């Protein structure tokens with residue numbers, strides 16, 4: 471018998487074939503999911519948009535998007551499948567977004583996040599995003615403010631050192647062990663606090679989904695008119 475190499479999480483470009491999986495993750499992650507056609511529009515018509523997915527074998531386990539406009543890099547969306555959280559998938563996607571941003575001449579990376587989305591904020595802080603402002607009542611579903619978080623200069627020494635150190639730590643993580651059900655074994659107890667008690671990350675929706683990301687309407691593709699998505 472020929473031994474098979476262990477599967478690993480890999481980050482790849484999103485294609486339209488990924489959209490059913492993206493939609494599933496979108497629905498379980500956000501109280502106001504983007505409509506299914508929004509990602510297709512982004513992929514097919516937005517020349518500034520770059521979308522990535524994280525795969526484990528043939529499972530789609532996460533995705534992220536960014537707009538790269540001249541020297542601006544603006545994260546538009548970011549989510550990991552609930553059952554795959556706290557395994558370093560988010561970090562892999564964020565490192566890939568930062569790499570893309572730097573490769574395209576982005577000066578710094580920026581994003582909006584809900585104050586209540588503690589998991590995402592901690593992830594972003596770990597990667598050097600700091601609070602630079604607040605957009606009052608930014609999220610149209612519940613009027614929550616948005617925190618604007620931005621990195622230091624991507625090509626600067628501090629950011630480069632930080633990302634290099636974190637990249638090395640991610641590379642050293644043990645392979646994710648997956649059970650017969652295809653899901654990771656031994657997720658930390660706090661992997662998705664909200665799923666347990668409805669009070670964890672993000673703004674809880676009626677379906678218990680986490681929320682709290684960007685506010686760019688993907689079907690309004692005018693960078694000068696970044697606005698609330700809903």
Ligand SMILES: CC(C)(COP(=O)(O)OP(=O)(O)OC[C@H]1O[C@@H](n2cnc3c(N)ncnc32)[C@H](O)[C@@H]1OP(=O)(O)O)[C@@H](O)C(=O)NCCC(=O)NCCS
Nearest residue numbers: 548549550555556557558559560561589590592593682683
């Ligand atoms: C935010 C999100 C993408 C993180 O993905 P993930 O794969 O679970 O993250 P990772 O396992 O790579 O964790 C990396 C870091 O994020 C932070 N983090 C992630 N989940 C956390 C949690 N439940 N509690 C506290 N910190 C958390 C930690 O700093 C962690 O580093 P550590 O392991 O050294 O503590 C995921 O929770 C998610 O999809 N949430 C719903 C959608 C969402 O809110 N998207 C962001 C919109 S702005």
